Amino acid sequence: MKILFVHQNFPAQFKHLAPALAARGHDVVALTADSNKQQSQIRTYRYPMSDPAPKPGQARLATTYMAMTDRAHRVGRAAAQLRDKLGFVPDVIFGHSGWGETLFLKEIFPQARLLVYAEFYYGTKGLDVGFDPEFSSADPFSGFGVIARQSHLALSMVQADAALSPTEWQADTFPPELRSKITITHDGVDTDALVPNPAAQFTLPNGRALRAGDEVLTYVTRNIEPYRGSHIFIRALPQILAARPGAQVVIIGGDGVSYGMAPPQGTWKERFLSEIAGAPGLERVHFLGRVPYRDYVTLMQISRAHAYLTIPFVLSWSLLESMAMGAHVMASRTAPVEEVVVDGVNGQLVDFFDVDAWSEALIAALANPAGFAARRAAARKTIVENYDLKRLCLPRLIRFTEG
Numbered sequence: 272m273k274i275l276f277v278h279q280n281f282p283a284q285f286k287h288l289a290p291a292l293a294a295r296g297h298d299v300v301a302l303t304a305d306s307n308k309q310q311s312q313i314r315t316y317r318y319p320m321s322d323p324a325p326k327p328g329q330a331r332l333a334t335t336y337m338a339m340t341d342r343a344h345r346v347g348r349a350a351a352q353l354r355d356k357l358g359f360v361p362d363v364i365f366g367h368s369g370w371g372e373t374l375f376l377k378e379i380f381p382q383a384r385l386l387v388y389a390e391f392y393y394g395t396k397g398l399d400v401g402f403d404p405e406f407s408s409a410d411p412f413s414g415f416g417v418i419a420r421q422s423h424l425a426l427s428m429v430q431a432d433a434a435l436s437p438t439e440w441q442a443d444t445f446p447p448e449l450r451s452k453i454t455i456t457h458d459g460v461d462t463d464a465l466v467p468n469p470a471a472q473f474t475l476p477n478g479r480a481l482r483a484g485d486e487v488l489t490y491v492t493r494n495i496e497p498y499r500g501s502h503i504f505i506r507a508l509p510q511i512l513a514a515r516p517g518a519q520v521v522i523i524g525g526d527g528v529s530y531g532m533a534p535p536q537g538t539w540k541e542r543f544l545s546e547i548a549g550a551p552g553l554e555r556v557h558f559l560g561r562v563p564y565r566d567y568v569t570l571m572q573i574s575r576a577h578a579y580l581t582i583p584f585v586l587s588w589s590l591l592e593s594m595a596m597g598a599h600v601m602a603s604r605t606a607p608v609e610e611v612v613v614d615g616v617n618g619q620l621v622d623f624f625d626v627d628a629w630s631e632a633l634i635a636a637l638a639n640p641a642g643f644a645a646r647r648a649a650a651r652k653t654i655v656e657n658y659d660l661k662r663l664c665l666p667r668l669i670r671f672t673e674g
Contacts, residue, residue: 272673273361276313277373278367285301287461289313295669300316300359301314305318316349332415335419336420340371343371343375344375346376347374361383363384366386367388384433385430391585400414431452436454456664459661460664471573473570475521477557481573483572485519486515489571489574490504495543495558496539497531499582500581501540504578508556510631524561576637582623583605583606591611594612595654601633602618603621608620617646617649
């Protein structure tokens with residue numbers, strides 16, 4: 272078959288699937304934004320990025336929809352060039368619904384089977400919006416904007432022949448009328464490559480060498496921001512540093528914003544660190560920014576205790592990957608996490624907002640690594656049995672795509 276993948280940051284969720292389909296003899300092509308500099312073995316074409324998004328004051332509640340349909344228009348024109356200039360007419364299109372890219376593709380390829388990656392559907396209650404009062408809007412009509420942001424997601428699902436979601440919880444964020452289209456299969460974790468490594472070692476920027484077995488506390492996020500509980504973790508650090516004078520804290524994450532609102536000024540990291548300024552031991556907290564994937568893997572293999580927090584939102588790959596490497600995970604007791612982490616079995620669940628409880632749990636994990644060996648083994652077992660890339664997820668993804 273001819274298969275077209277569409278994602279503004281390709282390969283993203285299709286990193287393993289697209290090459291696997293090409294290896295099976297399919298003619299696989301990707302369409303991505305021209306700002307995406309990632310390289311892929313898949314033949315890739317690029318569409319021009321949208322003009323700057325309309326200002327909220329001009330577009331009012333339609334700001335997101337206008338931005339998404341503008342992007343969809345550019346994707347559609349690029350797809351028409353694939354058809355008219357290159358003769359590429361796909362049998363299957365698989366795109367992410369989050370950026371509106373699939374909205375007009377049925378007009379260009381009416382006979383194609385359209386699949387969408389249904390990652391998350393915004394809601395006014397029970398999800399990310401309003402979960403953390405500290406960062407919630409006081410506007411009693413803020414839900415209007417949330418509903419308006421659903422428009423391109425709903426339209427993408429209506430047009431789709433089938434959809435895929437990585438977790439049950441994420442699929443259940445979609446309304447029942449759309450949920451029936453969704454198949455649940457995770458992108459998969461390469462448990463052959465992501466394994467515990469007692470010989471792992473990493474050198475910090477200050478020259479200090481860390482090794483598996485050392486007292487190392489880790490926290491990983493794409494960007495340091497409220498959606499991933501960065502404020503809670505940072506507020507827990509003074510107690511941890513005081514109780515564990517030999518602990519080294521390693522934090523991976525950029526200074527930008529991936530989700531939610533930007534801070535009024537500066538960065539979220541600067542704001543949260545200002546709250547604990549002067550606390551003893553902060554020289555043992557190492558902010559690495561964004562690091563190469565191999566360095567992240569090494570640090571997870573070294574980690575004695577790993578903190579993972581998220582509000583009710585998309586589950587991070589890093590949680591499953593850290594578990595595959597046998598990390599002892601302390602995770603927030605929030606719905607997407609509870610699908611994977613069973614308290615006291617393969618990790619520990621902590622109330623998202625309870626800073627003292629986070630400090631206590633992480634102190635205990637750092638103090639007694641041998642006492643939690645069973646949890647580490649159970650964490651890896653969970654991922655091998657339920658999220659293994661080669662044996663479970665990838666075969667299911669291939670069947671879903673091939674129809």
